[in-house]
Amino acid sequence: MRLAFSIAYRFLKSGKSQTLLIILGISIGVSVQVFLGSLIGGLQTSLIDSTIGSSPQITVLPDDETSIKEWERVVYEAEISSDEIINIAAAADGTANIEYGNESDPVLVRGFNIEDGDRIYKFSEGLMEGRLPGQKDEAIIGMALAETTDTGINDRILVTRPDGNTSRLTVTGFFDLQVASINESWIVTNLETAQDILYLDKSVTSVEMQTTEVFEADNLARILEYTISDDSLKVENWKDRNRQLLSGLNSQSVSSYMIQAFVLIAVLLGIASVLAISAVQKSKQLGILKAMGIRDRSASMIFIFQGFILGVAGALIGIMLGFVLLYIFTTFAVNPDGSPVVPIYVNIFFIALSGLFAVSSAVIASLIPARISSRLNPIEVIRNG
Incomplete structure (x- = not known):
């Protein structure tokens, strides 16, 4: 494992242009995710606060x-x-x-x-x-x-x-x-x-x-219906009264998720293609390594480690770049009173998840060149130069 990691790191250093290109692609993908997710989250939080935050979320009313x-x-x-x-x-x-x-x-x-x-x-x-x-x-x-x-x-x-x-x-x-x-x-x-x-x-x-979790109001209203002893009373909740608002929020979330998914797919394909080319370019070195006794599994791990290193570097830089974009947005996109047009909602869990997805995508993308390297025949590679 240590040998495979060391070789992977050396391969990345030897192809600095390719390495920087992949890291840049991952960073842009992660920064878009962080920026877009925080922006949509802030917009939805602001909308919920302005419409539901200062109003009742569950109401008990007389029926008859x-x-x-x-x-x-x-x-x-x-x-x-x-x-x-x-x-x-x-x-x-x-x-x-x-x-x-x-x-x-x-x-x-x-x-x-x-x-x-x-x-x-x-x-x-x-x-x-x-x-x-x-x-x-x-x-x-x-x-x-x-x-x-x-x-x-x-x-x-x-x-x-x-x-x-x-x-x-x-x-x-x-x-x-x-x-x-x-x-x-x-x-x-x-x-x-x-x-x-x-x-x-x-x-x-x-x-x-009101409720501690706004989007749980319908479930809590059902619980309250069973708790209330007076059958002549009815229990309403804000979600039933604001179906158009919920539909708009759901559509907004779905569109955001689709954009983020396409960004991830683009990043994944870019990493896979560049590492696949790298595997072909490094085939002679891999052939020599295999002739010296390195196993197919270790040869595959070289590219998996490359994907992991690229993913971690790209995720960290992308998260920092995402925060830079958020700062620029909140600095220049402001109301006349100086407040942001859309308040930014920073969800640490979402940001960590975006970074994790980026690393996972990079590792998954590295499976293609890893498979190519494992199938290389060292004799044919050395013979054909």
């Missing part, structure tokens, strides 16, 4: 009734159903109108235990001015709604239910959750206030929650 009366039990059953279910918040929702001047606009009144709701919707992070509601009859509204109604901090807004009953709320802050429909229509208050406005007594309209 208009509200959930024993919602505390639902919260408890959700907590014990799985450790992967987190950030559970009971919500009291209902439509109403906000009255300002001589005009009226439809709004959605949403009541939470503010701390629980904040863990899901990140109200505190999106708070542009003021503070979160702390007492009864306090609320925060979206920036767009505040501008439309010309509302300021500590102003009182008039909310009218469809049945004509009215309530007045003190605005303690304005939020911007980066979603136009939310900023234009949500009035967020505490649970008790919303229950009073919407005549829900002590009940809620839904129980919302």
Whole structure:
């Protein structure tokens, strides 16, 4: 083994141009994989965070009734159903109108235990001015709604239910959750206030929650369905409500994998062809080595070691080159505020796997010249020069 490795290294040193060419090809292939995989990963992570990250991923809703009366039990059953279910918040929702001047606009009144709701919707992070509601009859509204109604901090807004009953709320802050429909229509208050406005007594309209693994929401929702004791409730998850988004993400991933696969195939064929030519070029040396007693297995191992050395060198250089490409992209492809157009998601496991695939491809490609070398007849090689 040591002799075969030593010969392989000497063969690579003697053909420096070929060696550098192969390493360059592997490096480019690996760098494309690292760059493309990190870019697609960042794009998908950013898309999921912006659409799903600050919203409930599993929701328990009443099936026949208009509200959930024993919602505390639902919260408890959700907590014990799985450790992967987190950030559970009971919500009291209902439509109403906000009255300002001589005009009226439809709004959605949403009541939470503010701390629980904040863990899901990140109200505190999106708070542009003021503070979160702390007492009864306090609320925060979206920036767009505040501008439309010309509302300021500590102003009182008039909310009218469809049945004509009215309530007045003190605005303690304005939020911007980066979603136009939310900023234009949500009035967020505490649970008790919303229950009073919407005549829900002590009940809620839904129980919302998030998961530690976003893409496991459908499986966790099925587990929760078996855990919940109230058969009149139904459990929904974000994957069922966002099938078009999932289809787009899957198509994106498939296209990325196809590009990476074709890059690997191109690298593999390039290595195989160059090493096969090398085997023919080195046939005289191999013939002499075989005449001196080297075995067919050792002759084959020479090219397998060559493939391994080339693969390791190409993978390491390719990973470094991939990080250089990522740095260049994040430096020049930026938004007006200086943030990257697409945030890069660096997955160490994926990068290590890309390097491993490159080494494996190089070793597999070396099997062709290895087979050629094992079938060489030393007498015929030496006789024919």
